[in-house]
Amino acid sequence: MNQPPDPNLNSSEVNEEPLTDDPALVNFLQRYQPAVPEPSPGLEDQILHAVLDEVTQSTAALPSGSQRQTSVEQDGWKVARWGIPAAIAATFILFWGGSQIWRMAKQPVPLDSDLEAFVAESWSGAFDPFNDVEADLLTDPLEWWGQQPPPAVIAEANTDMCKRSSPCHE
Amino acid sequence: MSADQLSTDDSDHALIQGCLRGSTYSFRFLYRRHQSRVRSILVSLCDPEVLDDLVQDVFVRVWKGLPKMEGRAKFTTWLYRITWNVAADYRRSAAQQRSRWQSLTHQLPSQSTEPNWQHLYYQDLIKKGLSQLSFDHRSVIVLHDLQDVPQQEIAEMFEIPIGTVKSRLYHARAALRKFLQHEGVSL
Structure with a gap:
């Protein structure tokens, strides 16, 4: 028997007629090949009808009236399902936002002159501790000790204050 | 275009052009020209009991596919490819139910023009022999040895090397x- 042909050969490398021709087997196969039953009498018309059905189905692309109505009903149900909660939420947000704006608008606005006086007082207090009431309180020995301190402590404190503020009146 | 204007001399290309214009007369001629070959291939690959259904499937697929058929492909190559696809689909679905094909191989042909017992016996033997081949091998031997489809055309059909x-x-x-x-x- 012949060697099997190389499966990877392409058309330019192989002759059209098979190298492994087997006329005896081929003749036998052709002579006794399975009988082909005759087609049923109406097969041709049946196929043509199937083809015509394909044609009519492809041309009838638009939806029918009932299909359109069903689609509208489905759309209406979707609107009812999602639209009502969304509308309620939007109303609530609008009401709450409006009330917040109203409250902010009602708050009293300080006058410009009052603001200026406040800023000036805070500013001078921050940089002039000896004119500041709070600073004086902190440097008052009575505030520190809660009772009359010993004379030596008062004298020492006065000395320190004289050093920090000139001229000293001691 | 009417049936009278068509003749068996019209080329496949002319008939296809008629089909693409929506002429079912052209399609009828195309069917008449190629149906026996399609039947012969299908009967060697599938169950004869469902032959008419498979033939109908083939030609409906042909009608649907004609607008997309590549112009450079030979019509018969394309037609045999569809035929083979229909046969393969049928075999896949039949394999799921199973033993259908095996029972087929034991059936004797019901319609034979030659009531010769030896002839029937050899036919049955060939059916059995074909059924034992893989579907790829069986397809090639049916197309080439039984239907005389050239090897080059088979190679194009299955998109495989001629080797x-x-x-x-x-x-x-x-x-x-x-x-x-x-x-x-x-x-």
Whole structure:
């Protein structure tokens, strides 16, 4: 028997007629090949009808009236399902936002002159501790000790204050 | 275009153009021209009981596919490819139910023009032999040895090298010859 042909050969490398021709087997196969039953009498018309059905189905692309109505009903149900909660939420947000704006608008606005006086007082207090009431309180020995301190402590404190503020009146 | 204007001399190309214009007359001629070949291929690959259904499936697919058919492909190559696809689809679905094909191989042909017992016996042997081949090998031997489809066309049909066609043919014939010898047929 012949060697099997190389499966990877392409058309330019192989002759059209098979190298492994087997006329005896081929003749036998052709002579006794399975009988082909005759087609049923109406097969041709049946196929043509199937083809015509394909044609009519492809041309009838638009939806029918009932299909359109069903689609509208489905759309209406979707609107009812999602639209009502969304509308309620939007109303609530609008009401709450409006009330917040109203409250902010009602708050009293300080006058410009009052603001200026406040800023000036805070500013001078921050940089002039000896004119500041709070600073004086902190440097008052009575505030520190809660009772009359010993004379030596008062004298020492006065000395320190004289050093920090000139001229000293001691 | 009417049926009178068409003749058997019209080329496949002319008939296809008629089909693309929506002419069912052209399609009828195309069917009449090629249906026997399609039937012959299908009966060698599938169950004869469902032959008419499969033929109808083939030609409906042809009608649907004509607008997309590549112009450079030969019509018969494309048609046989569809035929093979229909046969393969049928075999897949039949394999799920199973043993249908095996029971088929034991059936004797019901319609034979020659009531010769030896003829029927050999036909049955060939059916059995074909059924033992793989579907690829069987397809090649049916198309080439039974239907005389050129190897080049088979290669284009399955998009495989012609060497693969030759190889499948070689192995299919060897297996078939071995089967026939085992059954007592000397060639």
